[in-house]
Amino acid sequence: MLIIKVGGGENINKAGIAEDIKKLKEPVVFVHGGRKQTDKVADALGRPTKRIQSPSGVTSVLTDKEALKTLTMVYAGLLNKEWVQVFQKQQVNAVGLSGADGRIWQGERKMNLIAAENGKEKLVKDTYTGKVNKINAGLINLLLENNYLPVITQPAITEDGELINTDNDRNLGVMAGALGAKKLVVLFEAPGMLESPEDESTVIRFIKKSELKNMMQFAKGMMKKKIIGAIEAFAAGAEEICWGDSRIENPVTSALEGKGTTIS
């Protein structure tokens, strides 16, 4: 089984990804993001996305009640069905689901966050953020056994039935563990992990999984979360992770052929 995750950028070669997945022999679980489009819709609705910084310097989206609604509209509605449409056009029988559907992604809500603001720590209350710790592998396997492609995205759900925003990159590890997936493909809008974040020619072709932590020094922005997600995925039993470019001609097969960054 292969878990393939694509970010939420605007230059993704969606048709190319669907074509690649159609050709694969093994069962695929597909996960997608949607942050850029969500920010656009949030702007259009006059309630722009707020961001906070943790005391350790990691920037996150602040998901209050209104932001959760916008996120649910865009991730689980607009973009999830756009992906389903892209796959269906290639005769891949995709079934789009949020993490809440059938409790595919169940997690714990973190209602209060600590944010750093002008050098001071500030308590941010009532956020709909959390961390997935339980996967409904039964539903995913049921779909796979019947030749459907599960296309999964935010939001997740708590045990009590609250919708929460969780981190796709970190959900990959929990999924790899629950599904016994050994191989992950993670696509984003860069050709791989870059030694100089501004220079796309500096792709690091291979990283030993034991050296992932040291890579944090090269990581900027969202790459930090990808490294954390990768470390967690290996801890959960994954054996190889291929990071690759979602914008190129054959995004999935190129990543699998080691044209991005391979970690094992």
Add this chain to the structure above:
Amino acid sequence: MLIIKVGGGENINKAGIAEDIKKLKEPVVFVHGGRKQTDKVADALGRPTKRIQSPSGVTSVLTDKEALKTLTMVYAGLLNKEWVQVFQKQQVNAVGLSGADGRIWQGERKMNLIAAENGKEKLVKDTYTGKVNKINAGLINLLLENNYLPVITQPAITEDGELINTDNDRNLGVMAGALGAKKLVVLFEAPGMLESPEDESTVIRFIKKSELKNMMQFAKGMMKKKIIGAIEAFAAGAEEICWGDSRIENPVTSALEGKGTTIS
């Protein structure tokens, strides 16, 4: 099997509907609308819903490309996951799906419509509207057999993989035929079919299915489509349809007990 459909109003007793469904012994397929909320989001996005009138006087939503996006966000995203959440809070393992997922609702697109405007006929081009003619009963039954509640809504999909807006009321008949469902419950924001549309005390308790056509004289607005949908459902093999009030304490059981309008 019972097919239960709820409209897209704002005063629906969602928790009451979920409680009722939890108590039912037979498998349920759930269909929901979302028009009111979609209109609100369309307004907030500065692209209000357009409506057209057919030459025969039936008012419909005009689904152009932008309207299709808004509809997909609100029906398949915001409201579908809100329903899933309501069911999950009652420990009913709901799985929310659009008609595009797994091609549950496949249909034909009607690209051009004839609208009546100021007494003249006008061609409206490039609409994403259509009519469902094929159900993926396999996927619905797969979910039911594994104790999931399918929660289905717009959009549907064409054979070529285009998303289209179809009519929930008319999809019920196609579903009843494909699934062999004999009984349908249709809930809306009125206590049933009213003899005087303005007077909620004039509920018609019982209608013979052979007399449904004559009821068109009492029907206003959306009720016309519900009658057409009911006629089609009976033609497809349904034996009893219960129309009832979605706003009251036990919306589903009340309708099943004949407290709304029963047609058979």
